[in-house]
Amino acid sequence: MIINEFNGMFFAIVGAAIATAFAGFGSAKGVGGAAQASMGVLSEDSSKFGKMLVLTLLPGTQGLYGFIVGFLILVNCGVLGGDMPTVGQGLAYLGASLAIGIGGMVSGFAQGKASVSGIAMSAKDDRNFSKAMVSVTLVEIYALLAFIVSLLVVISVPALNI
């Protein structure tokens, strides 16, 4: 069968790429939008920089989670250490990376939009800042859940006999 021609490492690396790239895509778009909005605010009042920075960076974590999953896959699968995975293990890595890849991307988009609104809100009144911040973090739980699922799979794959 053709699948035997590939080795597991191929799937593992595709997995690492999906986790890093897709989650990073979500964060990039989220942070980008938020940064545009915050620069609009800063052009009027540059003293708000600290607060704007916080709100801008909030959608940035998805990319980080994706990167960590990608990195752990590379560590486990023989690129940066660990043993060469079997085809089954490689597919498991690939599957695991889908969680944070897709979850991170979509939640990054959503969190970016929430951040933009939060920035508009705290631009009007500084006291709204903590409320805006907490509201924006509400989105993050879904990226976190996806990350934990990916993580639990990735760290247990080397012990799997598949």
Add this chain to the structure above:
Amino acid sequence: MKTVRIVALREERKRLIEHLQDSALIQINKHDKETEGFSRVDMTSQMQVFERNVTLTEQALKILDDYAREKAGLLSSFKGRREIDPDEIGVIALKSTEVMRLCNTINELNKKINENNAETIRIKTSLEQLETWKKLDIPLNTKDTDSTAVFIGSLPSLYNESELRTLIAGENPKLEFEFEIQYSGDNMTCLVLFAPISQKNMAEDVLRTLGSSRPMSPTHHTPKVKAKKLNKKLEDIRTENEKAVKRIISFADRREEIKVTQDYFRIRADKYNVINELDHTRHVFVISGFIPEEDCDKLVALCDRIATCYIEFGDADEDAPVKLKNNRFSRPAQNILTMYAAPSHADIDPTPLLAFFFYFFFGMMFSDAGYGLLMVIAIGIILKVFKPDERMRDNLKLFQYCGISTFFWGLIFGSIFGDAPASLYNYFTGSSVTMAQLLPWPTIDPQKDALILMIISIAFGLVHILVGMGCKFYICLKQKDYGGAFFDTGLWMMMLIGFAVLALGMAVSQTIMLIGAAMAIACAIGLVLTQGRKKKGFGKVIGGLASLYDITSYISDLLSYSRLLALGLTTGVMAQVFNMLSTMFGKSIVGMIFMIVILLVGHAVNIGLNALGSYVHTMRLQYVEMFSKFYEGGGQEFEPFSLKSKYIKIQEDK
């Protein structure tokens, strides 16, 4: 909190109010309308003067900053207000007139510079227009002579001499004319045209059809002379501006005086603002407000010392403001609490709990001994060197305590700048040890023991939520709402504990599991029976059953604590990534330089990103998961009438 009413003599008003402002003991009530039988004293005009002075000084400082930027270090925002001696106020007051004159001068100079800049632009435009006429040796506004009509103007197209000649002749063959092209280019032709005075109208018509327009700002000088004059003026303006700028810069070393004066006027404006809203009679005036109970004696002593007055204390009602009192450990977290909302009278002050969990969770998320130590030391130095103001100091202290917690969690997770000790050891010796082998104490590795750590995180979450519900339980008991305490809160608490016991039993023994299950089921039955108690008829059953649906919110709350694991892991792995990258360039000198740069930059980035993440997510756990269980908020913070200054603060009497 107590209400307070001070009745004092009008002639002692200034002294008394100044002392009240200095001591910051009471919050003064402000009413827009006077009480019946009293009148108001109008201080608006004085207030406006002071406020205008504040604005003037602000503008002057801004102008000074534009021309001579104040040297501000990276860390200067931590710097506290300068302390001054109480006696210095008198000196400031004496100097204030002179300083205000200075501010006026600065503002005038700046205005002059701006006007000159506008003038420069105007002159430059005129010069550009003159440029096209520079060959002309008669003035631009030359009038007709007795026999010849003169037209000076520009046509909106590019022509050469013969083209133009044919064109004009084509328009009106009868016209006798002579012309001279002064300039042609840029879709424009400037010319001087002569015609017999008898044909003036004809010539005018022709030129109009060709779209001729007269030059702007004609003068009786020839263009050359005019340009020279304008250039001279330009030069004058430039030297004048240079002088003005120099003069402004020479005032830069008086910035400190301006700042102090600004504060002086700000404080006075505040004072008059208060006087404006006090009730007066012919001889006495009345201050009413709130005072924290423990400060009552201080107020009495103060008033006895400085004025003849009558003081009356009363019990405050529910609208009274709240003053938070906390010890050194939990005080820094007060800012986190007030960012959410100040406690109302129905609430208990949750700051100590908030503080403990804040430090604890932050440490667990940031979890690196190296970073923790760095935070503690750096903040310690900042506190010593800059002596920041109260609010900033509290914020810094908050992170210092978080740093301590971070340090210990780092030790537990075996993370000191990630795995830097191990990776550096391996780099220099070529061996391959891990942090776990290097450290003499047992550690939990978040990467390997993620599942265990997740269970631990959720267990901490359960404790956190139970503490929150415990507060609700306590508040209900205090308000004698026994149904709310035992049925709405107590049963859920028991049920959550039941589930926890059940989960523990699954791992340990069947008996414990059964006990847990029995607890949970008993509580569930209890909830079904009690939760519909406020509804009527059929609603009782439905309400009871529907309340069980709340279990989903508790589950999602608990799962939310898995972020403790996720963020802890993020810090560790990121640090590890940078450590790994840094050792990739080999053991040469260049490799070493790369290593140091990557380590410095990488760890700085990691600290920035993850400290922010830990802060935000800890806050969220407090606000969303814990506060939602019991905290109402919506109270008013106690804001005493005090010196609200920006640059100086007055030393307290020792």
